[in-house]
Amino acid sequence: MVLESLSDVKNLLCVLRAFSSSVYLVDSNCGLILYDDLQGLNSEGLFESSLEGSFDYQILFGPDVTLSVSADDSAICSIVRIPLVVGERACTLVWTRRTSRPEEEIEDENLSRETVYTDFLTHLYNRRYIDLRLPADLQSCFEQDQPMSVLFIDIDYFKKINDHNGHVAGDCVLHGIAVLLQKMVPAKSGWVARYGGDEFxxxxxxxxxxSAKQIACRIRDSIRGHVFRTTYGEIAITCSIGVETVTADCAPKAVDELIYLADKKLYQAKKRWKRSGGMTRGLK
Structure with a gap:
């Protein structure tokens, strides 16, 4: 491409800027930017060190005409180099396009993903996370020939807490239980989620x-021995827990069946606890 003067270059750049975030005219001999706000800077570091080091693709369109493209989590970059002559001076038209995502957008996206799988009240994982993670963990354990245990926890007479103390007090209790569970089940050991209502x-x-029954006993005793302080007074509660352990040899056909088995153990524990007037352990 041959242009008569820098005035012609200016007209060309005005057109290109409508489609690009940056356009530069570089002297091919000395590597200086001749036209743009960065006039006089050396282009080598700008185009080779900071950008080309991360490029994934370079496509040749003919003699000395290249298109470089890169993409990462935060931006998509492309640079086209077109040799041209302005008067008798050999130059290179460098057309840079960079589409960036602001850090705020990235943070918002990460926050959005976290919110999707987090219960708003307790900050534990939610039912959607259970549906996603539980099948994966079950399959992984069976592939490694390891057992997997599930604890299904229900607060005894939780409705009475809401009826007598109000739903705000009930929310305080649920949040306090979540804190206790997170302390007793480290992330390296497993994970905790709110299944729904007063069930975890x-x-x-x-x-x-x-081992699963032992930690279930500790959780039950910790909740029973804890005093939950709310703006409506102190509240003492108990819980019932169903424990179900499965292996590849006796695997349930579906995750729903695993939850059903744990829920059935929970029901048996709660029924026995009610029959004894709260004297037996609410664990099965």
Missing amino acids: LVCLPGWESD
């Missing part, structure tokens, strides 16, 4: 039945 689920990949 604890997943323990790789845990045998005896």
Whole structure:
């Protein structure tokens, strides 16, 4: 491409800028930017060190005409180099296009993903996370020939707390239980989620039945021995827990069946606890 003067270059750049975030005219001999706000700067570091180091593709369109493209989580970059002559001076037209995502957008996206799988009240994982994660953990344990245990936890007579103290007090209790569960089930051991209402689920990949029952006992005793302080007074509660451990040899056909088995154990524990007037352990 041959242009008569820098005035012609200016007209060309005005057109290109409608489609690009940056356009530069570079002297091919000395590497200086001749036209743009960065006039006089050396272009080597700008185009090679800071940008080309991360490029994934370079496409040749003919003699000395290249298109470079890169993409990452925060931006998509492209640079086209077109040799041209302005008067008798050999130059290179560098056409740079960069589409960036502001950090705020990235943070908002990460926050959005976190919100999708987090219960608003307790800040535990929610039912959607259970539906996504539980099948994956179950499959992983079976592939490694390891057991997996699930704890299904229900607060005894939780409706009475809401009826007598108000739903705000009930929310305080649920939040307090979530804090206790997170302390007792480290992330490296498993994960905790709010199944719904006053029900919680604890997943323990790789845990045998005896070990799972031991931590269930500790959780039950911790909740029973804790005084939940709310703006409406102190509240003492108990809980019932169903423990179900499965292995590849006796695997349920579906995750729903696993939850059903744990829920059935929970119902048996709660029924026995009610029959004894609260004297027996609410654990099955």
